[in-house]
Amino acid sequence: MRNISVFVNDKKIRTEVPISQTLLDFLRSNGITSVKRGCESGECGACAVLIDDEPRASCITLTLQADGKEIKTVEALSTRQDLSELQKRFIEVGAIQCGYCTPALLLLAGHYLNTAVSPLEKDLREAISGVLCRCTGYVKPVEAIKKEIRLD
Amino acid sequence: MGLTKLTDYYRPKKLTEATRLLKENDGFFPIGGGTWLIPYGGSEVKGIVDLSESGIKEIRLEETSMYIGASTTLNDLLTAPETSSHPYEFIRETIISEGSTRLINSASTVGGRIALGRGDSSFLAGLIAVDATVILFGKMSEDVTLWDYLNNSELQNEKHIISGIEISTPTNIHSVIFESISYIPSSPPLISLALYLTFSVNLIDSVRIVLSSIGEKLIRLEEAEAMLLGKELDDKLIKSVSGLAVKIVDPAFDPKGSSEYKKAMAGVLIERVLNKIKDNRGGS
Numbered sequence: 001m002r003n004i005s006v007f008v009n010d011k012k013i014r015t016e017v018p019i020s021q022t023l024l025d026f027l028r029s030n031g032i033t034s035v036k037r038g039c040e041s042g043e044c045g046a047c048a049v050l051i052d053d054e055p056r057a058s059c060i061t062l063t064l065q066a067d068g069k070e071i072k073t074v075e076a077l078s079t080r081q082d083l084s085e086l087q088k089r090f091i092e093v094g095a096i097q098c099g100y101c102t103p104a105l106l107l108l109a110g111h112y113l114n115t116a117v118s119p120l121e122k123d124l125r126e127a128i129s130g131v132l133c134r135c136t137g138y139v140k141p142v143e144a145i146k147k148e149i150r151l152d
Numbered sequence: 153m154g155l156t157k158l159t160d161y162y163r164p165k166k167l168t169e170a171t172r173l174l175k176e177n178d179g180f181f182p183i184g185g186g187t188w189l190i191p192y193g194g195s196e197v198k199g200i201v202d203l204s205e206s207g208i209k210e211i212r213l214e215e216t217s218m219y220i221g222a223s224t225t226l227n228d229l230l231t232a233p234e235t236s237s238h239p240y241e242f243i244r245e246t247i248i249s250e251g252s253t254r255l256i257n258s259a260s261t262v263g264g265r266i267a268l269g270r271g272d273s274s275f276l277a278g279l280i281a282v283d284a285t286v287i288l289f290g291k292m293s294e295d296v297t298l299w300d301y302l303n304n305s306e307l308q309n310e311k312h313i314i315s316g317i318e319i320s321t322p323t324n325i326h327s328v329i330f331e332s333i334s335y336i337p338s339s340p341p342l343i344s345l346a347l348y349l350t351f352s353v354n355l356i357d358s359v360r361i362v363l364s365s366i367g368e369k370l371i372r373l374e375e376a377e378a379m380l381l382g383k384e385l386d387d388k389l390i391k392s393v394s395g396l397a398v399k400i401v402d403p404a405f406d407p408k409g410s411s412e413y414k415k416a417m418a419g420v421l422i423e424r425v426l427n428k429i430k431d432n433r434g435g436s
Contacts, residue, residue: 002161020158022190041191045255054227057255060190064161065202108254129338130253 004067008032009076023049023058023066027073034074034103038132045131048104049073053115055108055130074103077110086110086148093144097135104131109145119149154192160199164206167313171290173201175311182313184223184261188268203263208315211235221316222263226275230257239321242328242346246278249332251340263314269302269369274344276302277364278330280372281346282319289315299372322350327432329425333417335408341365342409345421349380349429356380361397363418367404373397376422385430394423 001016008030017026024047027035035058038046042057049058050072051065077084086106089095096102105128112127113119124145125138133141145151160180164170174180179198183189189197203223210221213234220229226247229235235243250273252260265275266286279298286301291312298317301307332344342365349359359380361373376393383389403414 019161020155042187042256042259045253048255054258055255056259057187060187061259062161062186062190062200064163065186065204067163127254130255 002064002067004063006063006066006068007070009072010070017063019062019064021063023051023056023061023063023071026063026066027058027071032073032075036100036103038100043132044101045104045108046101048107048131050107050111053111055111057130072107074107077106084110086113086145089144089148090141093140093147095136095140095144101131101133105133105141109141113145113149119151121146121151124151154194155190155197157195157198158193158200161202162199163202163204167203167206167208167289167315170201170203170206171311171313173199174313182263182267184264185225185259186264187256187260188264203261203313208263210316216321218319218321219316220262220319222261222266222314224262224316226252226257226260226262226265227254229262239328240319242278242282242330243275245330246274246344246346249274249330249334249341249344251334251338262317266298266301266314266317267308269308271367271369271371272340272365273370274330274332274341274346274364277344277346277362277370278328279317279319280362280370281330281348281360282322282328283348283360285318285320286314287316287318289313302370322348327425327429329428331421331425333421342406343403343414343417343421345418345425347422347425351385351433354384355382356385357382361422363401363421365406366401366414366418371401373400373422375400385426385433387430390423390426390430393426394419397422 002019003016005014024035036046038044040059042060047057047059048055052069108128112124162173177199180201181189181197182201182203184203208221209223211224211232211234212219229243230247284298285295286298287295327349330346332341334341344364346362350357359377361376363371376396379393398415398419401415401418403411
């Protein structure tokens with residue numbers, strides 16, 4: 001076991017973790033269940049998080065690798081009172097079917113929109129390409145993101 | 153995850169400390185991002201030495217070379233201004249061609265890619281084509297070319313750390329060309345080719361041809377290189393080199409593309425890039 005200290009969605013967590021624990025397991029055992037277990041090999045992207053503002057697959061990241069760092073999940077997008085505008089666009093457009101990949105899609109889309117100087121559809125598709133979505137074929141999620149930034 | 157025997161993890165700030173940990177402990181492995189070792193490492197992994205903060209994350213353009221630190225991620229390379237223009241744009245092109253996603257590229261490191269030495273890495277093929285040098289920390293002998301490093305299992309098994317790579321900026325570069333064939337542009341190549349070629353007046357004075365996605369290891373077509381050296385690039389020579397490539401390439405079984413198909417495509421790719429160079433020079 002090792003002591004760690006991380007910020008998860010701006011909340012500091014100091015705890016002891018097993019050395020071989022993945023960040024995915026750490027987050028889920030701390031109630032962050034938007035981070036989904038999928039392939040466990042970094043292929044499907046359902047477990048996406050931001051570590052120090054870099055998109056990472058939490059299933060292939062040890063918790064210890066995130067020690068001292070800032071982790072963001074989709075929970076950081078909304079407040080207790082209200083959803084973010086991007087989340088609202090997803091609902092309006094109907095960009096959700098089974099919903100398993102939706103938190104990861106929202107997180108990566110939100111990260112792209114926050115960092116892109118002049119967003120382009122090609123680049124936003126690239127930004128969310130690490131998340132496999134077998135329901136929507138990306139049509140509705142892309143439509144929702146474009147609507148949010150008024151990209152026609 | 154198969155790391156059932158993992159009992160130690162260190163994130164040293166200095167390479168000397170990382171080297172000591174690796175040398176003193178059997179079953180300790182270095183990681184850059186850990187994108188391969190964490191999901192696929194087995195019970196042989198007892199300790200991890202995380203190099204992400206060991207001071208080797210750097211891209212440095214010097215007067216006659218480019219240095220890339222081993223902990224530099226592929227995403228760093230994709231977004232660095234240093235790789236946005238000639239002659240280093242091939243770095244971006246080869247990384248993109250591998251078809252990895254942003255989630256992987258933001259964790260995968262240059263050192264990790266070299267340590268894995270996979271035969272389907274277009275990125276490594278490009279680096280071999282430009283004769284990149286691997287810098288080994290704690291190794292007293294001279295730096296070694298990437299091609300020699302990947303073909304020297306004894307050296308790979310030594311407990312040293314890859315601290316970076318260096319690419320000499322060619323002064324008389326005519327072409328670093330990368331070509332690949334894949335189902336769709338964003339999927340990993342069925343086969344790809346990286347070629348570096350320079351001329352002295354009208355004669356080819358240096359050439360390296362590297363194929364990826366042919367087998368477990370990258371393939372360098374040294375016979376074809378020898379056929380090109382010292383010659384003028386014309387249609388007859390291009391056909392001969394293409395024919396030789398088809399003859400000597402022996403692709404491993406791949407459910408995505410048959411051996412016969414890949415053999416034929418090796419010839420097509422070589423012909424394509426050599427014709428491109430010839431046309432760029434306005435040759436016959």
